[in-house]
Amino acid sequence: MKASLVVDDGFIYEEEKLLTVLKTSLFFANDGFTVYDCNGQLVFRVDSYGPDTRDRGEVVLMDAQGRCLLTVRRKRPSLHHRWEGYMGDGSDAxxxxFSVRRSSIIGRCSVAVExxxxxxxxxxxxxxxxQRSCSIFDAEKKVVAEIRRKVDSSTNVVLGKDVxxxxxxxxxxxxxxxxxxxILDQTSGDDYVENDGTDVQPTAAD
Known part of the structure; x- marks a missing residue:
């Protein structure tokens, strides 16, 4: 596969890697995430303590030790809910x-990444x-990552959308x-998705 944008080469794996993402609502929706590997080791974390401590249009991804890896920030003003990614904590301008925006594809929730x-x-x-069901494709239409509902292996029960x-x-x-x-978490609601400014009920993924 063609090399992708590298934020940190320590998170590039030679074999398929499955991570578990846990959404942690500390005080408000979208407050944080913790991400674990299959051995239960912390890989990433995102911490926020309400809207007064950080601009809600900015989220910082950290590694397990709290080092800032990537900052994603809403571009203002912009159409199609454009967001941009900056290396590190994004404080040095x-x-x-990269940038992320919604694509105008009728009948499909699609997001373009440049x-x-x-x-x-x-x-x-x-x-x-x-609904925690989407795929990331490269320019050759090959799947490079997938987001899926998690199933408890011991009970075969589908877990809630926070995991x-x-x-x-x-x-x-x-x-x-x-x-x-x-960015997807900031731009997509759990019950509705926004398409060109209009709230519509989500449809099942293909």
Whole structure:
């Protein structure tokens, strides 16, 4: 697979990697995430303590030790709910490394990802994040990551939407993928998805 944007090469795996993402609502919706590998080791975390401590249009992804890996920030003003990603904590006004916006595809919840400084590298996210069922495709239409409902292996019961799986294909940066998850969480509600300013009920993913 063609090399993707690398936020941190420590999160690129030679084999398929399955992560468990836990959404933690501390005080308000979208407050935080913790991400674990199959051994229960913490991989990523996102902490926020309400709207007064951080702009709600900005979310920072950290590793297990609290090091800032990536900052995703809403672009204002913008159409199609455009968000941009910055390396690190985003405090030094660097240029963004990628942008994310909704695509106008009738009957499908689709999101376009453009990587700056790397011509030809782009991604499409299709499906329904609110229902935890969507896939990330590269420019060659190959799946590089998937978001799925998590099933308890001991009881075969589908868990709630606050716990879901992020499946990374070999060679795709997990930090970049998790940055896209954060943006999807900010732009997609659990019960409705927004399409060009109109709330519509989500449809089942293909």
């Amino acid at each position: 660097k240029k963004p490394v 990587v700056y400084g790397n011509p030809g590298e782009e991604y499409q996210i299709e499906g329904n994040f609110g 879901f799986s992020l499946c990374l294909k070999p060679g795709f940066d997990g930090a970049f993928a998790m940055g896209l998850v954060l």
